[in-house]
Amino acid sequence: MFKKKIKLIYYALIVSFLNLILYHYAFYKFVYSIIDIKTLNGVLLLISLLVLTIVLNALVFYIAVFLLRKVGKWLLVLFFTINAVAVYFINTYSVIIDKSMIGNVLNTNYEEASSFFSLTFLIYLIFLGIIPSVVLLKIKVKFTNFKRFGIQVALTLIFLLALIYANSTNWLWIDKNSKKLGALVMPWSYVVNTSRYYHSKNKKNKEQILLPDATVNDSTKSVVVLVIGESARSANFSFYGYQRNTNPELAKINNLHVYPAESAATYTTEGIKAILEHKKTGKLYEILPNYLYRNGIEVIWRSTNWGEPTVRIENYQKKDELIQAYNQEGFEYDEILLQGLKDEIMNSDNNKILIVLHTSTSHGPAYYKKYPPEFNQFTPVCKSVELAKCTQQELINAYDNTILYTDHILATLIEELKQVKDYNTSMIFISDHGESLGEKSLYMHGIPLSIAPKEQYEIPFFVWASDDSLEFKDSNMLSQHHVFHSVLDLLKIDSPVYDESMSIIKK
Ligand SMILES: [Zn+2]
Structure with a gap:
């Protein structure tokens, strides 16, 4: 022919x-x-x-x-x-x-x-x-x-x-x-x-629009660690009513506040942008780390992930650099983000520190590769990347193990922060978006928000603070845009763009 x-x-x-x-x-x-x-x-x-x-x-x-x-x-x-x-x-x-x-x-x-x-x-x-x-x-x-x-x-x-x-x-x-x-x-x-x-x-991608300068009128030493989760959906945390115990370590921690929250999008880049910007505008305003760094606050960004807007700070550490710096050859998991963190805080001469840990713990489709063997507690797990080939239960098992590991990372981080006596310490954990695990035959995430199932946008939002005297608001539903203003409050930084209604701290 x-x-x-x-x-x-x-x-x-x-x-x-x-x-x-x-x-x-x-x-x-x-x-x-x-x-x-x-x-x-x-x-x-x-x-x-x-x-x-x-x-x-x-x-x-x-x-x-x-x-x-x-x-x-x-x-x-x-x-x-x-x-x-x-x-x-x-x-x-x-x-x-x-x-x-x-x-x-x-x-x-x-x-x-x-x-x-x-x-x-x-x-x-x-x-x-x-x-x-x-x-x-x-x-x-x-x-x-x-x-x-x-x-x-x-x-x-x-x-x-x-x-x-x-x-x-x-x-x-x-x-x-x-x-x-x-x-x-x-x-x-x-x-x-x-x-x-x-x-x-x-x-x-035009140049970011600068926000009006922030000022530090307070001399207490404080550090906030913002942990950005990857594809973590609230439905699989026992804190949100999940029948499995996926939060055994965090459950033992006092002063942890758990909020219901929804993400602004169902994919990484837009979710992270919403976590870091002061409000939803559709424009690229200075994001939180860039803003604080420009105004003299120490900012550290550590990441095993990607997809954030351009971070313009000096101390930006990717996974490979952390593995090298701390001699952790062959260590594949997100706990690498915690290595030497306490020392970095204690060696700082700045009164105000923001640390962002951008994790990738629940990233699919190979959930089973994202946690060390000792967290393989819900079994059998899905080991195929063609998720529809596994039973839904195998998929959920693998995913739940990533949540268990997230629980461990956050609890370990809080225990480390408790040892930093010179500073008031606090931690916020929020996910970039949720995840589908075979419900309605959908997997992963990225369905346009207007038609996405709730699994893809219902996300965890936890806050912990070492200072017992801080009072937290009760809230029915938080957004990712609550992070920016809550961090300003926790670090006691003044800014013309600060919006009290968007902070979780009671004044
Ligand atoms: Zn993501």
Whole structure:
């Protein structure tokens, strides 16, 4: 079949047809679930969508290959390869490829990405990526002249417009579901959303807007440790009513205040931004560590994670540096963040210190790799990165062990802080967002907040302080934006942007 040249128009149709059958299972599964297939309109809508997908894509492929020739063919190969990867993630994790998902992908480092690789991933890549690509390259194309090209493009456009017009009764339906439909259509979901992502990132990445200066009018020595959790959902902490004892160590600690809270988003970058900014604005105002550092407060940032806005401080320590500095070769777990921390506080000559520990303890999908063996208490655990292959209970077991380890890290930190006698010490723990563990067949996180299940945004918010005389407010529901103002209160720092209603401390 590869010897004979075929006309470009047929080539474009073949590519489009392959594109439809190989990569649009999730798209049509979703369409099928929301249309009424028993009505005539439902059937017509389904047929129209099928025709539209084939003809519209064929048109784009036709134009691309006609204008770019060989380069156009390689562009199709690139699409097919990325399609295969995208479809693997859509089918395995029920994700949709929208703008924030592209942001998550582009912010992923190799260590995190490699934890998704599996045999099934390879099978997707070979059968949905490489083999169809070889077919695309092998087929020889007979090109037409410019005049015929123009006529064919024009006729196709007229046909498409007629089809869209004939479906005018369904425009509202398409508009209502456009977000999800657009996120499942290949290759445009990632092509369009990647450019949308960079567009909004460029807008956001302009220089941070400085806040009005803060002042320190108080000379007591105080240190706040802000622990940012990763994918920790409140439902699996016994403090929030979970039937398993996942908080054995923290339960023994006095003066620990537990608040219900919701995250501002279901993905890391936006969750962390909300934890560090003074209010929700959509702009990049100076974040808490940068603000305090610029105003003379000592700030230390330690991280086994990523995804925060640019931190402009001197003392910024990543996992590798901590492992090296404290001779912890081979130590993989988040307790590395606590190494030598007490000494750093006691050696400081600053009266006010903010320490941020950005953890990654409950990061999926390989939950079972995130805690030392002694915390493997709920068993058996899921050891596949294709979460749907495990039973839900195995998945929950592995996840609960990460919560148990989080409990241990926080309790250890508080015990260390108690030994720092020169300073008033306090700790805030809050998660960047929640996590789905197979409820409604959803895994991980990243579903747009407006349609996300509560598991993805109900987060833990704990506060502990060494000073027993501090009084804490009762609260029904806190947000991530409560952190900024509560930290100012705990450190006794004055600022024009301070908002008393957003602090958890009673005055
Ligand atoms: Zn996260």
